[in-house]
Amino acid sequence: MNAILPRRSVLAAGAGLFVALGLRGAPVGAQTNLADPPATDVDGVLAIGADGRCAVLTSKTEFGQGIRTALAQIAAEELDLPFEAVHLPFPDTDRSADHGLTGGSVTLQVVGPRLRRAAATARAALARMGAERLGVATGDVETVDGAVRVASDPGRRVSYAELVGGRRFDVAIDPEARVKDRAAWKVAGRSLPRPDLVDKLTAGGDYIHNVRLPGMLHARVIHAPALGAEPVAVDEASIAGIPARLVRQGGVLAVVAEREWDAVRAARDLAVTWSAGKAIPSMEEVYDVARRTPAVRADVTVNRGNPESALAEAASTLEASYAFAVQTHGTIGPSCAVAQLADGRLTVHSGTQAPFDLRAQIARALGMPNEAVRVLYHHSSGCFGRNGLEDAASECAVIATAVAPRPVRLQWMRHDEHGSEPKGPPTVMDLKGGLTAEGRMAAWDSQSWVPHSTVTLLRTTASALLDKEDGGAPGSGNWHANSNPPYDGIPAARTVVHRIAETPFRPSWIRTPGRVQNCFAVECFTDELAAAARKDPVRFRLDHLSDPRGRAVIEAAARVSGWDGRPSPRGEASGPIRRGRGIAYIRYDNTRTYVACVIAAEVNLDDGTVRATDAWLAQDCGQVINPDGVRQQAEGCVVQTLSRCLREEIAWEGNRITTLDWESYPLITFPEVPRITVEILDRPDQPMWGAGEPAAAVIAPAFGNAIFDATGARLRRAPFTPERVKAALSGAARMPLP
Amino acid sequence: MTLRFTLNGRPAEAEPAAPDQPLLYLLREEPFALNGPRFGCGLAQCGACTVLIDGRAVRSCSYPAEAVEGQSVTTLEGLGTKESPHPLQAAFNAEGAGQCGYCSNGMIMQSADLLSQNRRPSESEIKEALARNLCRCGGHNRMVAAVARAAAAMAG
Numbered sequence: 054m055n056a057i058l059p060r061r062s063v064l065a066a067g068a069g070l071f072v073a074l075g076l077r078g079a080p081v082g083a084q085t086n087l088a089d090p091p092a093t094d095v096d097g098v099l100a101i102g103a104d105g106r107c108a109v110l111t112s113k114t115e116f117g118q119g120i121r122t123a124l125a126q127i128a129a130e131e132l133d134l135p136f137e138a139v140h141l142p143f144p145d146t147d148r149s150a151d152h153g154l155t156g157g158s159v160t161l162q163v164v165g166p167r168l169r170r171a172a173a174t175a176r177a178a179l180a181r182m183g184a185e186r187l188g189v190a191t192g193d194v195e196t197v198d199g200a201v202r203v204a205s206d207p208g209r210r211v212s213y214a215e216l217v218g219g220r221r222f223d224v225a226i227d228p229e230a231r232v233k234d235r236a237a238w239k240v241a242g243r244s245l246p247r248p249d250l251v252d253k254l255t256a257g258g259d260y261i262h263n264v265r266l267p268g269m270l271h272a273r274v275i276h277a278p279a280l281g282a283e284p285v286a287v288d289e290a291s292i293a294g295i296p297a298r299l300v301r302q303g304g305v306l307a308v309v310a311e312r313e314w315d316a317v318r319a320a321r322d323l324a325v326t327w328s329a330g331k332a333i334p335s336m337e338e339v340y341d342v343a344r345r346t347p348a349v350r351a352d353v354t355v356n357r358g359n360p361e362s363a364l365a366e367a368a369s370t371l372e373a374s375y376a377f378a379v380q381t382h383g384t385i386g387p388s389c390a391v392a393q394l395a396d397g398r399l400t401v402h403s404g405t406q407a408p409f410d411l412r413a414q415i416a417r418a419l420g421m422p423n424e425a426v427r428v429l430y431h432h433s434s435g436c437f438g439r440n441g442l443e444d445a446a447s448e449c450a451v452i453a454t455a456v457a458p459r460p461v462r463l464q465w466m467r468h469d470e471h472g473s474e475p476k477g478p479p480t481v482m483d484l485k486g487g488l489t490a491e492g493r494m495a496a497w498d499s500q501s502w503v504p505h506s507t508v509t510l511l512r513t514t515a516s517a518l519l520d521k522e523d524g525g526a527p528g529s530g531n532w533h534a535n536s537n538p539p540y541d542g543i544p545a546a547r548t549v550v551h552r553i554a555e556t557p558f559r560p561s562w563i564r565t566p567g568r569v570q571n572c573f574a575v576e577c578f579t580d581e582l583a584a585a586a587r588k589d590p591v592r593f594r595l596d597h598l599s600d601p602r603g604r605a606v607i608e609a610a611a612r613v614s615g616w617d618g619r620p621s622p623r624g625e626a627s628g629p630i631r632r633g634r635g636i637a638y639i640r641y642d643n644t645r646t647y648v649a650c651v652i653a654a655e656v657n658l659d660d661g662t663v664r665a666t667d668a669w670l671a672q673d674c675g676q677v678i679n680p681d682g683v684r685q686q687a688e689g690c691v692v693q694t695l696s697r698c699l700r701e702e703i704a705w706e707g708n709r710i711t712t713l714d715w716e717s718y719p720l721i722t723f724p725e726v727p728r729i730t731v732e733i734l735d736r737p738d739q740p741m742w743g744a745g746e747p748a749a750a751v752i753a754p755a756f757g758n759a760i761f762d763a764t765g766a767r768l769r770r771a772p773f774t775p776e777r778v779k780a781a782l783s784g785a786a787r788m789p790l791p
Numbered sequence: 792m793t794l795r796f797t798l799n800g801r802p803a804e805a806e807p808a809a810p811d812q813p814l815l816y817l818l819r820e821e822p823f824a825l826n827g828p829r830f831g832c833g834l835a836q837c838g839a840c841t842v843l844i845d846g847r848a849v850r851s852c853s854y855p856a857e858a859v860e861g862q863s864v865t866t867l868e869g870l871g872t873k874e875s876p877h878p879l880q881a882a883f884n885a886e887g888a889g890q891c892g893y894c895s896n897g898m899i900m901q902s903a904d905l906l907s908q909n910r911r912p913s914e915s916e917i918k919e920a921l922a923r924n925l926c927r928c929g930g931h932n933r934m935v936a937a938v939a940r941a942a943a944a945m946a947g
Binding site: 116117118119246247249250251252253254255256257258260262263265295312313314315317318383384385386387432433434435437464466467681685688689690691692693696714715716720721722723724726728729 | 807808809811812813816819820824825826827829830831832833834836837839867868871872873876880883884885887889890891892893894895896899915917918919921922923924925926927928929930931932933934935
């Protein structure tokens with residue numbers, strides 16, 4: 054094994070290699086935690102109401118990604134219903150089918166085809182029932198606009214409502230049910246607007262923040278200001294003048310009041326003495342500490358040829374390390390929940406991604422059976438992964454037990470969200486690459502360090518504060534994904550991902566988990582190799598990639614951006630503002646959506662500021678249900694990930710997070726947002742794949758590569774702060790990280 | 792202390808919980824129970840809570856309720872409704888300018904202030920006017936297009 058690894062990691066990596074032998078060269082499998090349990094009957098997926106409208110029953114939640122619009126389009130299409138006649142009731146653990154948590158860009162991919170088959174089965178059943186009612190053969194009827202009619206005599210018809218309205222189908226989903234040809238689509242495949250948007254733009258929308266129940270109290274929690282700190286003394290007299298009362302259950306420290314402002318100021322004014330908490334590595338040490346942290350296991354994400362000998366025989370070699378900052382989800386509306394314990398039943402309103410998992414976690418932490426807990430979903434502010442929503446819900450549930458039977462609303466403050474939600478963890482990747490004399494990639498060898506898992510680590514805050522296990526959230530975040538180079542033309546490649554036991558903050562999945570960080574390293578390092586070979590970055594990639602759909606997105610991004618083929622850096626420029634362009638490519642999880650992005654960047658040599666002026670994105674996510682929905686997600690991926698590349702970094706001193714607001718953790722602003730062009734390569738005859746995450750993966754490397762093209766300075770640590778840019782410009786960042 | 796002010800065109804009265812209570816909390820609680828202005832940061836940094844006071848955009852999370860005495864407050868609800876939307880609301884909907892939508896209250900109210908001062912703002916003027924409003928979903932370019940669309944619609 055590689056001599057740069059400390060001994061413990063060598064052992065862990067060895068175990069991983071052993072396990073992975075059977076998977077030689079194969080990508081690590083899809084995320085099983087996001088696959089929905091197969092529904093076996095139509096009634097578990099959809100229902101026709103007495104009014105003839107169709108309800109799609111799913112636990113998948115909407116926070117603006119448009120999935121519920123697309124699912125409605127699929128159901129309407131296969132059922133021959135108008136789009137307006139299909140609705141998706143908010144997930145409710147008492148009523149909805151458990152389709153797993155919403156994330157991983159898998160909703161359309163996993164739920165879409167099943168819903169389509171269920172709806173096609175239902176349409177066939179309706180046709181049979183209708184034909185019987187009309188006294189004709191099944192072959193003589195057609196389904197149109199929510200009714201079955203005789204094809205030769207359209208006046209003879211019977212509506213779906215008359216046939217099955219308010220009743221069960223009692224029909225098993227037929228996996229062979231005939232679905233419509235793409236050419237016959239009327240509702241799917243079109244850019245229909247999201248019905249939820251107009252409410253959000255007018256009356257305020259049905260956000261979790263807007264839930265108001267009769268007799269509802271208001272609560273605020275007081276979180277420890279330092280990691281692991283516990284309250285040593287709480288001076289209740291400090292809030293004696295405020296009509297609020299203290300609630301302490303285990304380690305949960307909260308104030309409750311009739312009026313919200315009284316809860317806010319009581320939480321603000323409450324005098325608490327805290328213990329010191331636990332020591333964590335400094336910001337500068339954190340990546341090196343990750344390398345030294347014991348690995349629970351190692352994933353080998355590609356294993357092909359013999360990289361050691363290929364590197365030894367290469368005409369030239371390169372080594373580099375890439376690191377990505379600790380980041381927060383940056384939800385604009387801080388986490389919120391409403392809970393009530395009454396008649397032995399706990400009802401929790403939440404904007405959670407995972408209503409059923411949250412129910413199980415709360416039930417277990419509170420020692421209640423699952424059936425005694427009901428979780429109802431309401432729209433949330435965009436969470437982009439597991440933020441504080443589930444924590445707020447768990448804490449609110451605990452407070453509800455103290456104020457029962459009154460309902461209570463808990464709203465986190467801004468500092469709670471920035472300080473106490475789980476974080477995108479620090480990640481680091483060390484890479485080695487070798488080139489042939491002709492400038493082809495001959496060898497690739499990488500080691501990276503990511504959290505073991507968020508499964509056992511990601512308990513709710515209430516679970517930890519009560520010191521009661523809650524089973525953790527069933528999501529791994531798949532931090533290993535896309536740690537391999539996407540180029541099959543590299544003859545010898547091995548990439549090892551060390552799944553380390555702990556990171557300083559609770560690690561969470563955050564939009565495009567692992568792939569943002571891994572693709573940054575992999576695609577910037579690919580660019581380094583292309584530059585060392587003096588090859589054009591687009592040509593270099595195409596020369597190592599055989600997959601036609603992958604080549605197609607790279608070629609499309611190059612075409613729409615007007616790519617000027619030449620090696621990077623550009624050289625021959627003058628003045629303080631330098632301009633360049635970079636490209637990056639990914640096939641998401643090595644198994645699905647293809648994306649390539651070209652970014653044009655400007656670098657100010659005087660002050661080290663960087664900006665993206667244009668982004669051209671080409672995406673193939675298979676069959677497209679709602680083109681504008683795909684476009685919106687792609688645009689969001691560009692902007693949000695540029696924001697994460699520009700300045701976003703959780704900072705801490707000792708064991709205290711210091712970035713507790715938007716001044717200290719600034720997001721991208723309107724004047725900084727680039728022009729964005731999205732080219733969708735629709736594949737009408739192919740399966741549908743996700744569009745919410747993949748495009749985010751290519752933004753950091755395309756931006757970094759553009760900065761390199763402009764200046765010759767290579768940024769290997771995100772975000773690209775002016776200090777880091779200036780350091781890279783002076784050549785300091787050419788050295789590996791400490 | 793009873794405050795008297797105008798809320799969405801109607802006379803309103805309210806008792807703040809304390810002298811330092813920000814206007815946002817007053818608007819969101821009974822008897823008003825408004826949903827348009829949203830809590831985002833409580834620090835006047837993100838804009839989600841924006842309302843119009845005497846026509847100008849104000850961050851209600853940091854505006855003392857006491858100061859509203861005698862003033863006229865307009866919230867997202869007062870601007871327009873689902874059935875009869877303000878041109879800005881209609882334009883945001885038409886452009887798909889909003890994903891989670893949580894920031895959109897601030898974007899629309901800040902833009903209403905802008906359009907009352909500048910009937911045909913340029914793209915860069917719109918971006919500057921919204922530079923202190925935060926959006927996490929990345930709907931920025933669509934919002935800029937929506938404001939331009941609304942300006943064109945209002946200009947007739």
